[in-house]
Amino acid sequence: MGDEPGLRERKKQRTRQALSDTAIELFLKRGFDQVSVADVAAAVEVSKPTLFRYFPTKEDLALDRIADHxxxxxxxxxxxxxxxxxxxxxxxxxxxxxxxxxxxxxxxxxxxxxxxxxxxxxxxxxxxxxxxxxxxxxxxxxxxxxxxxxxxxxxxxxxxxxxxxxxxxxxxxxxxxxxxxxxxxxxxxxxxxxxxxxxxxxxxxxxxxxx
Known part of the structure; x- marks a missing residue:
């Protein structure tokens, strides 16, 4: 039981990274304005509400790549x-x-x-x-x-x-x-x-x- 919080956190980090990576891939392939939030959520197999818990806007999905700075x-x-x-x-x-x-x-x-x-x-x-x-x-x-x-x-x-x-x-x-x-x-x-x-x-x- 003591490991569960750590496992949940790692799962959240993996989901966040998958959303960010997938969004960038789609944006660069098809164009930012041609990709919807629903497209990204579907590609990662999560719901739109789940995506919005990680990224409030589509723009945040794109800019996550520079968030480390x-x-x-x-x-x-x-x-x-x-x-x-x-x-x-x-x-x-x-x-x-x-x-x-x-x-x-x-x-x-x-x-x-x-x-x-x-x-x-x-x-x-x-x-x-x-x-x-x-x-x-x-x-x-x-x-x-x-x-x-x-x-x-x-x-x-x-x-x-x-x-x-x-x-x-x-x-x-x-x-x-x-x-x-x-x-x-x-x-x-x-x-x-x-x-x-x-x-x-x-x-x-x-x-x-x-x-």
Missing amino acids: QGEAARVVSGRTAGQSPLGALRAHFHERLEAHDPVTGLNDNAIVRAFNDMLYTTPSLLARLVRYSHRDEELLAGALEETGGSGGLTARLAAAQIITVHQRLAEENWRKLASGRTVADALPEAHADADRAYDLLGAGLMEQYA
Whole structure:
């Protein structure tokens, strides 16, 4: 009996993963707008109410693939090395992710990642839903910035909003580079330069508080 909660939890995780994986497969194969929630539920052999217990909207099914990155900027700030500024840590982390061709940077030419990004950046409802994820990232980052000893309140929230927006715009710009036919190897130096330019601008504006 003692193992039952753990078994139930593992079963829930398997169901959630099956729903997410199946949804992405169907979305990429047939198009986001051409696949219904009922289609996904039927493919996994669960009811629509069961699906909605895991994912409130169809957009959440698609964006589950990036859910692991929720709060990443806040974690970078909280886990920075002694003497490293918040912006310095975030800049270094973004460059590291570029070198790793992390999908979250937009600079990844894996066919499935490219197809996912194509879907994300060309589907208005997904971009609108992404705003909700961004707001949560901003809240978490603002909290982490306050803990650094810099200004809190509105100043921290404004700084967090700028940083998260910069990350999103850099990722979208990198996607555009690849969508235009360029390779990762060709676009990587420019992506690094773009990131430095963005962080220089952030530093100029936030220098007194978090740089």
